[in-house]
Amino acid sequence: MMQDIRSMDIEAVLEQAFALHQGGRLAEAEPLYLTVLRAAPGDFTAQLLLGILRHQQGRHSEALELLTAALAIHPDSDLALLNHGNVLAALGRGPEALASYDRAIALHPRHADLANARGLLLVSQRHFQEALADLDLAVAIHPDFAEGWNNRGNALQGLGRLEDALASYDRALSLSPRHAQTHNNRAHVLRRLGRLGAALAAADGALALDDANAQALNDRGNILQDLNRHEEAIESYSRALAIRPDYLDAANNRGAAHQGLMRFEKALGDFDRVLALDGGHALAHWSRGIVKLLTGDLEEGFRLYEWRKQLPAPIEQRNYHQPLWTGAEDIAGKTLFCYIEQGLGDTILFFRYALMARAKGARVILAVQDPIVPLMRDAGGDIEILGGAGVPQHFDYHSPLMSLPLAFGTTRDTIPAPVPYLKAQTGRVETWRGRIGSHGFKIGICWQGAASIANRSFPLSLLAPISQMEHVRLISLQKGDGTAQIRSAGVKVEELGDLDSGDAFLDSAAVMESLDLVITLDTSLAHLAGALGRPAWVALKFVPDWRWFLESAQSPWYPTLRLFRQREPGDWDSVFADMQDALRRAHIS
Missing domain, CATH: 3.40.50 (Rossmann fold)
Structure with missing residues (x-):
């Protein structure tokens, strides 16, 4: 077929090439397209289809040249405009891609593929609200458009509308149940919803359909980390890296999993692996900083912590005409x-x-x-x-x-510890002291942080033995997430009802002044108790947030706090057994 085909039926050759192309046999389709173009250099169809094939091969610059030539012949072609935009997006030329899609949609306003492509680009640019409008249009035009429903779920995730995103993924899977990426996207949203068992099942479903899906292996590792199954997480990340050795997210996440097992040298090794491939990788620098802070190297840790300002979702990156204070400048009178x-x-x-x-x-x-x-x-x-x-x-x-x-x-x-440096309002203290009374040993408790943060809770039922100690009164400081456990945990807990119904912590601070002790996990209430100079016991996971460092039962930030640490990942039982022993030794019961 490589011979001169000027006397042959070009349409037949193109038909054969297109059939091979559709069947995924790109290497066989390619020479046929080239043969047609040698015989007919201005053939629109051959330029268009070879441009699409080059895009699929990752040869985007060549694809752009071919598609631009095709558009010179038929400037209104919806397929050429669509793929022209797709190639520009792949080349990182987002504004030009958007302009190409806009031109195409102006000519073809009821084209589901164009609306979907524009929405997909906007999702990648984090313009989620505008993306959702395009993707809503795509599925309105074509209600059975599985890819559109999947991408719509991604836009909804970006907007934080997690239940709506889950419903959109479910609709996509009802139309295309063997689409591995949708299963993986569903796993991601279930993880964010805190439904870790369902998330793991969805990730496994994605891998059952495509066991070489490095992204699904990486996301599965993240779920396993949330479940405190760090060894399995490391194995999942390692499989992802075997498929894609340059997969920076997987290497960084594997480092985090090693960190979760206190294997700090291995963690730093993975972060360094990322930085060897991309010296400006903000997350790897920031992750190294967290290890340094956690292990007590605050000078290096705080220097690296500045990389948070360059994360994909930057934290505290503000630009003003006035300079940043670095500590070197004299600020007296400024x-x-x-x-x-x-x-x-x-x-x-x-x-x-x-x-x-x-x-x-x-x-x-x-x-x-x-x-x-x-x-x-x-x-x-x-x-x-x-x-x-x-x-x-x-x-x-x-x-x-x-x-x-x-x-x-x-x-x-x-570390400066000028405790106390916060204070409760005197009037509120008197009010709450009157309501709570002075009888018994009064322990304020908080057992769950924000539900969106993994491993920031312990079951209220673990406080049952303490609640049964003579003279002990457990008084809830819990708000929002977790309060439903009071009805089912089998623990006698006094509720205060309208605690902090107005401004955050004003009532909590006053109540703490009326308590003998606070027991909490790593939440803002621990910091509040410490800054007030109130006695508090903090339940910490095996590898805690860096602010609590390692090993010591004392916090250098807050002298009145006592830290109770898990002995192994997920081991809350020993934490509360230690607290009960400490209460007995203090002759509370």
Whole structure:
């Protein structure tokens, strides 16, 4: 067929080539397209189909040249415009791809594939709301469009509409049940919903259909990590890396799994593997920083922690005309604007650094999350408190609150602990003291953090032995997620009803002043108790958040806290047995 075909039926050759192409036999279709183009260089169909084939081969620049030539012949071709946009997107030329899709949709407004392609590009650019409009149109035009329903689920995930995303994936699978990527996407959303067993089953379903799917193996590893099955997670990541040795996410995640088993040298080895392939990989730098912080190397850890500003979803990356304060500049008499975009517990923990900046003679203005504004204003210290969106009109320097430890050169030996530095409102303390009473040994309890964060809960039922100790009263400080356990855990717990019904922590702080002890896991309530100088016992997982470091039962941040640590991943039983023993030794019962 490589002979001169000028005298032959070009349509027949194209028909044969297209049949091979559709069957996935690209290497056999390619020479036939080339033969046609030698005989008829301006053949639109051959240029179009060879352009699509080149795109499938990953030869995107050649594909673009062919598709551009095809469009010069038929500028209104929906298929040529669609694939022209797809190739531009593959080349990373997003604005040009979007313009190509827009032109195509203007000519073909009821074209499901075009709406889907435009939506898919917008999802990759994280323009989820605009993407959803396109994908809604795609499935409205073509209700049986499985790919459209799958991509619509991705847009909904990006918007945080997780249940809607799950329904969209389910619709896609009802139309195309053997689509491995949809099963994997479904696993991802189930993980985010905290339904880990179902998530693992969905990931396994994806791999049953495509056992060489490196992304599914990586995502399966993430689910296994959430289940504290770190060895299995490592095996899953390793399989992904055997398929794709340059799969940076899998290498970084395997490092995190090693970290979860306290294999810190192996963790650092995986992070370094990522950085050897991509020296600017922000997540790997940041991950190295977490290990350094956790193991007590605060100087190096806080330096690497600055990479959070360059993560795919940047944290605390703000650009102002005023310079960032690095600690080297004299701020006496200057105005320093600080801000925080992380958890409420971090606001409480690192507020001490705003006080330190004030002690250097700076006027300090701090923007915090709206719910915590009243608590922070009550702290005093001559710090001006704004809501989360607040930005002062005039300031000389700025800094994220969580960059101040780096600016102050904090080491493990120089952690400032000016406890207490928060205070409860006197009137609220008196009110809650009257409601709670003085009888018994009063223990405030919190057993679950945000449901969206893995391993941030323990079963309330584990407190049953403590609740049965003589004189002990368990008083719930739990709000939102987890409160339903009170009805089923078989533990006698006193509920306070309208706790913090207005501003965050004002009531909790006052209640803590009326308690003998607080038992909580790693939540913002632990930080609140510590900053108030109240006695609290904190239940920590095997490898805790870096803020709690390793091994010690004491927190250098909060002298009044005592830390109870799992002896192995998932082992909460020993934590609460140790607490019960400690209560007995303190002659509580």
